[in-house]
Amino acid sequence: MGDPHPFRAAWKDFLGNAAIHARSATLFARLITNGVDHGVHCFYVPVRDADGELLPGVSSEDDGEKGGLNGIDNGRLAFDHVRIPRTNLLNRYGDVAPDGTYTSPIESPGRRFFTMLGTLVQGRVSLDGSAIRASQLALHIAITYATQRRQFSAADPTQETVLMDYQAHLHRLLPKLAATYAGAFAHEQLLQAFDDVFSGRADDPESREDLETLAATLKPTSTRLALDTLQECREACGGAGFMAENQLVGLHQDLDVYATFEGDNTVLLQLVAKRLLSDYTSELSSVDRAGIGRFIAQRAEVLAKRHTPGHASARASLTAATPDAPSTPCARRSSRRRCSPTVPGSRSRRSPSPCVGRRR
Numbered sequence: 198m199g200d201p202h203p204f205r206a207a208w209k210d211f212l213g214n215a216a217i218h219a220r221s222a223t224l225f226a227r228l229i230t231n232g233v234d235h236g237v238h239c240f241y242v243p244v245r246d247a248d249g250e251l252l253p254g255v256s257s258e259d260d261g262e263k264g265g266l267n268g269i270d271n272g273r274l275a276f277d278h279v280r281i282p283r284t285n286l287l288n289r290y291g292d293v294a295p296d297g298t299y300t301s302p303i304e305s306p307g308r309r310f311f312t313m314l315g316t317l318v319q320g321r322v323s324l325d326g327s328a329i330r331a332s333q334l335a336l337h338i339a340i341t342y343a344t345q346r347r348q349f350s351a352a353d354p355t356q357e358t359v360l361m362d363y364q365a366h367l368h369r370l371l372p373k374l375a376a377t378y379a380g381a382f383a384h385e386q387l388l389q390a391f392d393d394v395f396s397g398r399a400d401d402p403e404s405r406e407d408l409e410t411l412a413a414t415l416k417p418t419s420t421r422l423a424l425d426t427l428q429e430c431r432e433a434c435g436g437a438g439f440m441a442e443n444q445l446v447g448l449h450q451d452l453d454v455y456a457t458f459e460g461d462n463t464v465l466l467q468l469v470a471k472r473l474l475s476d477y478t479s480e481l482s483s484v485d486r487a488g489i490g491r492f493i494a495q496r497a498e499v500l501a502k503r504h505t506p507g508h509a510s511a512r513a514s515l516t517a518a519t520p521d522a523p524s525t526p527c528a529r530r531s532s533r534r535r536c537s538p539t540v541p542g543s544r545s546r547r548s549p550s551p552c553v554g555r556r557r
Contacts, residue, residue: 208258208275211458216259216272220245223287224276225313230297236306239287239313244274254279265450315405320459321412322391328416328423329384331452332377335423335445339370339430342437360433369433373426380419387411410472417462420455427452 212222221243228238244255251257260271283293290313291301303309343366347357360366390408393399431438431445438445456462481489 208256208273210260210273211271212274214270214272215244215257215274216270218249218270219272220247220249222274228286228291228293228299230293230299233299235291235299235301236310237313238291239316240281241285241287242276242279242281252279263454265447265453312402312405315409317459318391318409318412319395321416321465322387324455324459325380325387325412325415325419326384328419328452328455329377329380331448332373332380332419332423332426335427335430335448336370336374336377338443338445339433339438340374342434343370346437366433369429373422373429376422377426380415380422383415384419387415406472410469413460413465413468416460417456417465420452421462423452424449424456 212219215222221241224240224242225237226240228235243252244257245251254277256275256277258273260273263271283295286293290303290309291299293299301309303312340361343360346360348360350357387408390404390411394404394408427445427449431449434443434445437443441447481492484492
């Protein structure tokens with residue numbers, strides 16, 4: 198495996214322990230047998246011997262100083278005609294017999310590839326938890342500072358006001374605090390789903406897909422929240438927040454790369470969007486054109502209630518616009534029930550139809 202003469206762009210960067218300590222690696226590479234390309238598979242590849250010396254065909258370099266996380270040994274690897282035994286193929290989702298015959302329990306190459314990538318979900322779960330902890334620490338620092346730091350006098354000319362008594366300061370920190378609480382609760386749900394799958398209690402294709410979708414949702418959400426929270430807390434502490442000993446600047450530097458590694462945040466959210474659209478397509482496939490129109494009107498009504506003060510008039514207008522629309526599964530439910538789309542990753546066991554009845 199490997200290019201005959203690896204050029205610079207063919208090296209893989211930011212591999213943990215690659216520069217000095219790693220003895221082996223799990224490597225994703227194309228599997229070609231009997232002239233047929235079966236797509237990307239995962240292989241176990243030794244890279245150093247027991248004395249720490251690189252094996253033939255393996256090249257390694259240190260990544261050098263980074264913007265953060267400099268306590269981690271990150272390096273780059275390249276392979277030049279490296280050979281490994283057939284048995285080094287991690288063959289849960291595809292195997293090769295001694296005669297080169299390929300077999301897999303998953304027929305679709307695309308689905309097989311994304312199933313194998315699903316094993317990377319562990320890293321995203323870890324990053325979600327780390328990002329939430331960073332937000333909690335930053336808020337603890339900033340709120341503690343704001344409850345002790347006094348600035349400007351108010352009614353009492355002899356007593357200055359603490360920063361947390363100013364509405365503007367509250368508006369800077371409390372929404373971040375609330376979002377961090379929500380992120381912590383969501384992370385507990387992610388850990389439960391992760392344990393269900395990897396303990397074997399719920400290790401089925403649908404549960405794995407649900408876990409991957411939830412991780413792809415929370416990792417970009419929590420890492421973006423952490424970066425925004427760290428910056429807001431740093432500014433809320435004024436010049437003291439820029440002091441290295443107060444940790445906020447260092448935390449921001451360490452968390453900066455969280456937005457891109459273990460899956461770029463933008464790409465992960467696109468995966469979530471694809472899953473949502475697939476769910477909508479599946480659930481609306483049996484609804485006729487008039488039913489789809491009514492479904493859209495009902496969704497618009499929900500959005501109007503959430504985002505506009507005059508939601509009562511918006512509801513009246515939407516109702517008047519579709520007075521004679523044919524009945525849909527949503528319309529056949531009680532008028533006291535609300536129709537909402539299925540939460541991603543919950544379409545079969547918990548929500549078999551696009552209508553989720555919930556009494557107001």
